[in-house]
Amino acid sequence: MMRKFWINQQMAVMLICILFGFQGFSFGQTKKESIKWINANGVSLSSISQGQTNYFSIVKVDKDSLFFINNGDEKVVGWDVKQSIALKDILYEDLSTLERRKNTDHYQLTNYAVKVRNITKEKTKNGRFKKVEDIVEFIFPFEDEHKANRVVSAIMNLARLSGAKENVQYY
Numbered sequence: 001m002m003r004k005f006w007i008n009q010q011m012a013v014m015l016i017c018i019l020f021g022f023q024g025f026s027f028g029q030t031k032k033e034s035i036k037w038i039n040a041n042g043v044s045l046s047s048i049s050q051g052q053t054n055y056f057s058i059v060k061v062d063k064d065s066l067f068f069i070n071n072g073d074e075k076v077v078g079w080d081v082k083q084s085i086a087l088k089d090i091l092y093e094d095l096s097t098l099e100r101r102k103n104t105d106h107y108q109l110t111n112y113a114v115k116v117r118n119i120t121k122e123k124t125k126n127g128r129f130k131k132v133e134d135i136v137e138f139i140f141p142f143e144d145e146h147k148a149n150r151v152v153s154a155i156m157n158l159a160r161l162s163g164a165k166e167n168v169q170y171y
Contacts, residue, residue, distance in 0.1 A: 029154075031161040035061050038154050045147040046140075048109065056141050058151070064088075064162070066155065070139070085138055090159035091115040091167035095149055103141060112140040112152055115167050 047057040059067040065084045103109040118136045121129040142148030
């Protein structure tokens with residue numbers, strides 16, 4: 001009887017040690033930790049200023065959206081116009097598969113082309129509305145690739161944690 005109690009006690013101690021051991025290992029950041037990191041670090045790491053003008057910057061991230069300023073976007077009228085992307089609409093993918101492009105304007109920047117789902121409603125002939133989904137690009141410009149990799153990795157992780165679909169490329 002005493003031996004059986006000693007074995008059970010020993011197994012309980014081992015189980016507790018294992019559980020506390022796993023607690024020390026991190027299996028990736030949580031959604032809350034990712035949001036906190038981007039708001040604390042990603043905002044400054046993503047900021048690009050050209051003279052007195054803020055060319056691009058992430059403004060903030062909340063639980064649903066990424067807010068940014070992109071004065072290099074010709075479609076935006078006015079300066080410092082905040083734009084946003086729903087995190088669940090970002091098609092997450094590995095950083096190594098993201099397309100990199102040289103900027104075509106006079107700034108010496110490189111861009112990541114992050115794919116984003118764009119869902120709109122279109123009126124049909126019979127007067128009803130149907131959802132139309134197409135893929136657009138969120139252009140993330142950067143001067144320092146190391147900084148950009150950190151921020152875009154955090155954005156991709158946050159998108160995945162927010163229920164985003166994977167950008168599957170078969171060919």
